[in-house]
Amino acid sequence: MSELLNLNRLAYFTAVIETGSFTAAGERLGVAKAVVSHQVGRLEEELGVTLILRTTRRLQATEAGRAFYDRAVLILREAESAFGEISKDAAEPTGTLTLAAQIDYGGAVVAPAVTLFRERYPHMRVDVAFDDTVVDLVDAKVDVAVRVGWLADSSNQAQRLGTFQQHLVCPPALVAQLPAGFGPRDLTGLPFVANHALRLPTRWLFSRGEWDRETVEVMPAVEADKTPTAYALVLAGVGLSVFPDFLVAGDIAAGRLVRLLADWTLPEGGIHVVYPAARFRPAKVRLFVEILKSLERARKKP
Incomplete structure (x- = not known):
């Protein structure tokens, strides 16, 4: 069956019929006359019929050859169309882009990236899910996820x-309650908002320089189920907490939040795009990730 579906041999055969000779068909296809003759001969052997009558002066399609030519042209046209559509999808974004991201990074960076993507490719549809739950990309039919x-x-x-980076922040009104010489261990006496979207929401490792390390276990005054909830509570003045830099940068710059212990650092985290396992990525995914990369580069600029 695979021999009967050899599209190259169909192309050789239709070229002979359309040009009227093996020589002209070879010139059109960029191969030797002998190659064309051999491939058409193999096609006839596989089908068990004579497609072309050969004389010293000219070639003529048999009745079976004329009928087969009509079908072969349609097959080649459909194959070319299918190949063109797939190739176009590899080069240009088509269809619907399905995204997943955690809520905080989704709102801060992925949402602006979707805006830019739609501005550049207004024909594209985008299906977005912001959730701190890690989903199975294949089961959820997600093209690309952002994991923080x-x-x-x-x-x-x-x-x-x-x-x-992770920043310890508090509302401005709380700064007056900080003890003199405020350090990591003083967190235990302050109202802390625990974010249960994190794996260890009450345990924090602070570092300063090469040798200073302080591990602090806080007793939360308020507990929140997810990052937006914790963030809203801190902005409302409930207490202090730790958030990623991409979430708090604007509020720190605007004076709505104050960064504490700026000379100490907390463990750095990674930002990754995650894909289902595949050898090639469609254009819609590659182009969206390029936009994300550009926003990340801009975010890191001073």
Whole structure:
């Protein structure tokens, strides 16, 4: 069956019929006359019929050859159309882009990226899900997900977009309550908002320089189920907490939040795009990831 579906031999045969000779068909296809003759002969052997009558002066299609030519032209046209559509999808974005991202990074970076993507490719549709729950990309039919933090082992393929810092922040009104010489251990006496979207929401490792390390276990005054909830509580003045830099940068610059212990650092996290395992990526995914990369580069500029 695979021999009967050899599209090259169909192309050789139709070229002979259309040009009227093996020589002209070879010139059109860029191959030797002998190659064309051999391939048409193999096609006739596979089909068990004579397609072309050969004389010393000219070629003539048999009745079976004329009928087969009509079908072969349609087959080649459909194959060319299918190949063109797939090739176009590899070069140009088509269809619907399905995205998943964690809520905080989704709102801060992925949403602006979707805006830019739609401005550049207004014919594209985008299906977006912001959720802190990690979904199975294949089961959820997700083209690309953005994961912030520390990746778990999986069969997915990942590409690092960048990194983020974690900042301890509080509302301005709370600054007056800070003790003199405020340090990491003083957190235990302040109202802390625990974010249960994190793996260890009450345990923090602070570092300063090469040798200073302080591990602090806080007793939360308020507990939140996810990052937006914790963030809203801190902005409302409930207490202080730790958030990624991409989330708090604007509020710190505007004076709505104050960064504390700026000379100490918390563990740096990674920002990754994650794909279902595949050899090639469609254009819609590649182009969207390029936009994300550009926004990450801009975010890191001073």
